[in-house]
Amino acid sequence: MKLRGLYAITDSELLAGKFLSYVEAALEGGVTLLQYRDKSNDEARRLREAEALRDLCERYKTQLIINDDAELAARLNVGVHLGQTDGPLSPTRALLGSKAIIGSTCHAQIALAEQAAKEGASYVAFGRFFNSNTKPGAPSCSLDLLDDAKRTLHLPICAIGGISLDNAAPLVAHGVDLLAVVHGLFGAESTAEVTRRARAFNELFKS
Numbered sequence: 210m211k212l213r214g215l216y217a218i219t220d221s222e223l224l225a226g227k228f229l230s231y232v233e234a235a236l237e238g239g240v241t242l243l244q245y246r247d248k249s250n251d252e253a254r255r256l257r258e259a260e261a262l263r264d265l266c267e268r269y270k271t272q273l274i275i276n277d278d279a280e281l282a283a284r285l286n287v288g289v290h291l292g293q294t295d296g297p298l299s300p301t302r303a304l305l306g307s308k309a310i311i312g313s314t315c316h317a318q319i320a321l322a323e324q325a326a327k328e329g330a331s332y333v334a335f336g337r338f339f340n341s342n343t344k345p346g347a348p349s350c351s352l353d354l355l356d357d358a359k360r361t362l363h364l365p366i367c368a369i370g371g372i373s374l375d376n377a378a379p380l381v382a383h384g385v386d387l388l389a390v391v392h393g394l395f396g397a398e399s400t401a402e403v404t405r406r407a408r409a410f411n412e413l414f415k416s
């Protein structure tokens with residue numbers, strides 16, 4: 210499966226009261242990967258929501274990725290995204306199997322991406338590229354790094370952090386395969402606008 214296009218990421222606060230309707234609206238517009246990102250410790254709710262997303266993703270033929278939690282990913286038989294402090298990659302690859310999608314946060318460091326590639330990552334994520342409402346403190350990353358990354362790495366490259374329809378085109382022009390977006394997608398006023406934005410993000414990959 211080609212990892213290219215929109216990578217929608219959920220946010221529990223932003224999506225409170227409209228979680229599934231907004232996610233479905235995004236899937237309607239086209240989503241390559243959907244990440245369930247919930248930083249709470251409410252295990253029961255996390256399981257319930259992740260299961261609901263898995264069912265929705267199956268209907269739309271979208272791949273579900275769980276943020277941080279390889280155990281939950283294994284339980285649901287879906288992919289996982291791991292940051293630098295979320296546990297080691299190689300044992301996670303062994304746990305989830307060779308076909309699972311495993312992503313790795315590499316901030317602004319090619320060396321971290323090379324290491325992740327060696328340990329079996331399916332894609333590497335760089336960012337944040339712009340100011341982020343969701344994670345303002347994430348280390349910043351410049352467009353120049355993408356040119357180095359394209360030269361050096363042979364894995365799909367994901368960009369994250371403050372991405373919107375107004376600033377995403379240069380990222381794609383610099384070779385980004387996946388645009389990971391929270392606020393620029395789910396910050397919309399209506400489900401119709403979420404679908405429109407998802408479609409517009411996908412259009413960026415067609416030119």
Ligand SMILES: Cc1ncc(COP(=O)(O)OP(=O)(O)O)c(N)n1
Nearest residue numbers: 276290291292293314334367369389
């Ligand atoms: C696609 C993607 N890229 C980066 C991150 C950030 O992961 P991490 O550094 O572990 O931070 P948290 O998201 O866990 O706060 C991500 N989740 N997804």
Ligand SMILES: Cc1ncsc1CCOP(=O)(O)O
Nearest residue numbers: 341343344347370371391392
């Ligand atoms: C999880 C994460 N990691 C780096 S920036 C970020 C947040 C992305 O959210 P937004 O698209 O709203 O900036």
Ligand SMILES: [Mg+2]
Nearest residue numbers: 277291292295
């Ligand atoms: Mg994490």
